[in-house]
Amino acid sequence: MAARACLVIVILLSPFAAAAAPCGGADLGTVTIKAVKDARTLLLTDGRTLRLAALEVPAGEALKSLEGRPLALKAAGETPDRYGRLVAFAAQTDGGQSVQESLISEGAARVSARIGPKPCAEALLTIERQARAAHKGLWADPTFAPLAAEDYRRFRVEKGRFVLVEGKVQSVRESGATIYVNFGRHFTRDFSVTILRRLRGAFTAAGVEPAALQGHHIRVRGYLEF
DSSP states (O other), X not given: XXXXXXXXXXXXXXXXXXXXXOOOOSEEEEEEEEEEEETTEEEETTSOEEEETTEEOSOSGGGGGGTTOEEEEEEOSSSSOTTSOEEEEEEETTOSSBHHHHHHHTTSOEEOSOOOSHHHHHHHHHHHHHHHHTTOGGGGSGGGSOEETTOHHHHHHHTTSEEEEEEEOOEEEEETTEEEEESSSOTTTSEEEXXXXXXXXXXXXXXXXXXXXXXXXXXXXXXXXX
């Protein structure tokens, strides 16, 4: 059985100092939430749609409390996206944590594979790690625990889903337009992570050189494919 996880970000298993998340770019102004569309998408009173950046949310119930409330937005990457949605980090206008920080700290959401600049990623992943250590929210359910790179039985169950996987990198190989980060010695059977070569610069800029991962224990996140 071959297992591959689509990878956008790799995080070495080392502690980061807790800090307010320095996330978001240009100020997009203040909006009011009309309704929750799905687990991370909100309908606005002005007719637009807001996609909350940097989140993987198992269920949308945690967002219900935002209905009718004003939120201040900061852009996350290119926005609107190809579907016409605003993609942003959001905060309540009375200050405090961002919506993303609050959901992650409560264990109501996981940090996605697409986050943004390294300082933002480090801050949000620190909050997630603290929530996981405290078994808050979804982290009280062993279903959401990081998978071992050798746990092929769970891979079959989690196929197509967003997962966290931990293990030791045995080798890093390049073939064509793809970099393979291999967690086993049998490349066609064991768990591997794929990175498009054109994204190597983004990894290097974030201080992660794919070839240097060999021999390290790391945690990766993304959608699991066979």
